[in-house]
Amino acid sequence: MADLSGFTPAQKVARGELNEQAREDWVNNPSGTVTTPGGTVLKTVGQVVTDAEAVIAAGVSDLRVVVAPSYAVAQALTSLEDGRVVHISGGTSVGDGREGKFIYHAGDFTAKVTSDPLGGIYLPLSEDSDGSEGCLVRQGGWKVSGADARWWGVLADFVYNPATFTGDGTDNQPMIAAALATTGVTKVILPAGHVMVDDKTSVAQFKVLEGQTEASTVIWVKDTFNLSATAIFDTGSGLAAGGQIRNLEINHCQPDSATRGDLVAYPPAIDVTAAFSVIEDVTIKRAIKGVVSSTNAGGTQIRCLKGSAFNGLLDIDGWEHSGFFEDIDSGVYDMTANMIAHRNDGTYYDVTLGRIDDMKWKGGIVFRHPKALRLKSNATFGEINALNLDDYGGLYVEGGRFKINGSMTLGQTDGIWGSISGGSIDLAMKMSQSVLNTDSLLQISGSAEVDLSGTELNAETAADVHLVEVTSGAPVINDAGLRIKRSPTTAYTKEFLKLAGATGSLTGIHMMSRKTSGSGTVLTSTADARHIHLAGNYANGWTEGQLNGWRSWTPTISATSGTLNSTSLNTAQYRVIDGMAEGKLNFRMDDKGTAAADAQLLATLPLAAASGTGNESHISGREMASPGANLSGRIEAGGSNLSIAWADGTAQIITTVSDPSALNVITDAYRYDVSFRYRVAA
Known part of the structure; x- marks a missing residue:
């Protein structure tokens, strides 16, 4: 390094011969300014210079630090030398989020400038607009830590009016899309606040779109959104690492109307269109559909997803690889009474799962939905652990081989625990009932094979219903430890377990409450129930019915x-x-x-x-x-x-x-x- 003893701090900075931290401290805490005839602002210490000749006279003819108040001023610079530092104070105004440190690099930057037309990273000079001879390149650790979406002009200026259930703001979709498309950018970080978009954004393979937190970064859509789009966000295409969407909320402006047809028919919030995508720490509110996928997006991970949707929070099919779901929380977030009525009218299932080879589900709740979870006839195999179907029950199984454990409650008179019409299901759930339902609570039919080992049926109400009813077909019913709790004083005319057309074994049925008065029969089966083996069952004061195996x-x-x-x-x-x-x-x-x-x-x-x-x-x-x-x-x-x-x-x-x-x-x-x-x- 040259001998700097004869230079002022300003001259040292200008020469580029102080360390990075010293330069930043000097730029951020100046005590004076220098203005050249071209309008470029130069910061010095203790003096005011009015023209370029004076700058030269001050001994800083090899100037390396330039501070420009806007993109336009920076781009108007001419004949910049390779390596010159330019601090830009804002895009159009100081501190508008586009500020940053740039260095001019000579060379052919045509491809990079073309990938970044809004100049978030690559900013060409006016005299070389295509970047063929060089451009200003933003500095900092954005390649590792992520690029700030504000560099491309994203504004968190949407204002929602709860009285009218709508709002207004800047359409930020072009800026977000531009940021994701810029060469070298793998992660785009959205600002805190309310950000509106009017069209679909594709988070392509190996790209990440991330908010500050799911509570602080909110993406808004209103009725100006392109309703013919396939989604608000998708995750690219192909069988490599799909896009990742993290730490944000997606909210939808919807009218508070008693008529379902008045809802704005937005496309799904997220369409998982590439394998090995990641959806994490995302909240979706008042969507028509939340997260959907109908292509081979196997290997995708969906973690910490919560939200509310009118036609289902999850609808996944076609995954030829494994799928991972963790902490899925479906509720009535930000919904009015009218909206809740539309969500719960029984028109749609809230979670629909088709083909997902080797599905892993860990943790989650579906709150107050009459059709909480559907496993379609083409569902394949997997495990669903720690699932809570709260207040409405609502498990519907048509196919697949699954182990399901968790709990479900019934607090609605028109709800049932579930209906299983196909597949091979190991069901180990604690099912409870707190209201007077009229339908059989767990209905088994068709070609279903159901193992109730480890299941507890807690129905101490006076509701005179079958707890488990096999209604048709030839399902296989197996149990090695079914526990049943009913009111010890209520007279029941309907047997708790009613089998028709069944095969299998029921062993170790345990009535947990001792009968003290009234009637109640544990099990009956009709003549077409065959191959049933019953042994070791415990009626505990109740009428056994056919628990002893004889009919x-x-x-x-x-x-x-x-x-x-x-x-x-x-x-x-x-x-x-x-x-x-x-x-x-x-x-x-x-x-x-x-x-x-x-x-x-x-x-x-x-x-x-x-x-x-x-x-x-x-x-x-x-x-x-x-x-x-x-x-x-x-x-x-x-x-x-x-x-x-x-x-x-x-x-x-x-x-x-x-x-x-x-x-x-x-x-x-x-x-x-x-x-x-x-x-x-x-």
Whole structure:
């Protein structure tokens, strides 16, 4: 470094021979100014110089620091030397956010200047407007820490009027888009305040758009927004690292109208259009739709998203890679009573998830929405952990293989816990009910396979409803520890678990509250519920129903030839374990009528027998009155009747009786006790 002992601080700064911090301190804390005839402001210490000759006379002919009050003044400079420092005090006025330190670099900057037409980073001189010979380049750590959107002219000047539900401000979309498109810029940082946009902005691959915080940086859209746009923001395209949107709020001006059709039909707030995108610490308010995706954007992470939307906060499909969701919070943020009514009118699901291979969901709440979460029929597989469906329940599953745990509450009379019509679902949730609902609370149908292990059904209200009802199809119901709590003093006419067309096992059902008065049945199943295995269940004072595994049926008793006049059924029970029906049948024949002497008895089976080689059957029994003979029988493969005959084959069941009326006397009537076992049809 040259000997500076003979120079003033101003001269040292001008020569560029002080360290960076010293230059900055000097520029920010001047004690005087120098003005050249060209209008360039030069800062010195302790003197005022009026022309360039005086500057030279002051010994600073090798001047390196220039301070310009605006972009226009800086661009009007001529014949700048390579490396000259120019401090610009503002874009059009001092301190308007575009101020900064620039250095003139000689060389061909055509491509960079073209990428930055608003001059946020690359500012050409007027004498070389395309930057082909050089340009002013903004300094600072923007390549690492991010570029300030105000450098391109972004203004946080939107003013919202809560009385009219709208507002006005500068359209900042062109400036934000220009910042993101500038060469070398990977992160654009929005200012605190309210920033309005009127068209879509694409946050392309490897780009980041970031606010100060989600509470302080608010993006506003109003009815001047381009409603034909596909979104307010998207995340670029392709299968590489998609755009990232962080630390901001997106709010929508919407009318406070009782008519849903009056809502402004904005496009979705964010459309995830590229794989491995990131949406983090974002709040979305009063959107038509919040975050959507219908392309292969697998690998995307959506974390700390909260908001309110009329047609759903999340609608994701088509991800051929994993998807990560964490702390998703859907509520009624900034919504009036009219707006809440539109959100909750049951027209749309709030969270809709289709194909997402290996989905990971951790934490979240959907508050007061009758259709909180939908897993579509093309949903694939994953885990949903710590999910809270609050006040309305609303779990709807059509397909996929998922483990779901968390909690849900019902505080609305028109809500249900959920409906599962397809897929393979391990459900471990604490479900509670605090109002008098009228529908079955958890409805299972279609091809669903549901494992309720670890689920607790807490419904201590007086609502006389089925807690779990299998309504159709052939779902598989498995449980190893279902817990049920109901009012110990209320009389219930509807069984808590009602199975129809089901297979599977129910073991370890535990009634958590002891019944003290009134009625209540834990479980019943209809004749088409088969392959049900029940064991180790605990009724705790309640009517077990079919918790012991046995269920009743009413067989038709007939003869292979002729017509019986009178039979009396005592007992007809069966159960199905691992595809095998076992049962017991006890009846009395009071009057054989016209039945032939060599006829056999027939009893209809509770379930059809398996066909082909899969049929396995065993029948045994005894005639308990006279003559007290052993019985045998057969079940035809694919048949629907049990035939009964003497075990030794010496005679048929029905014999000629000299006095048929004697058979009407109980002590002399034929009484049959038969046990059977066979494989049921699938």
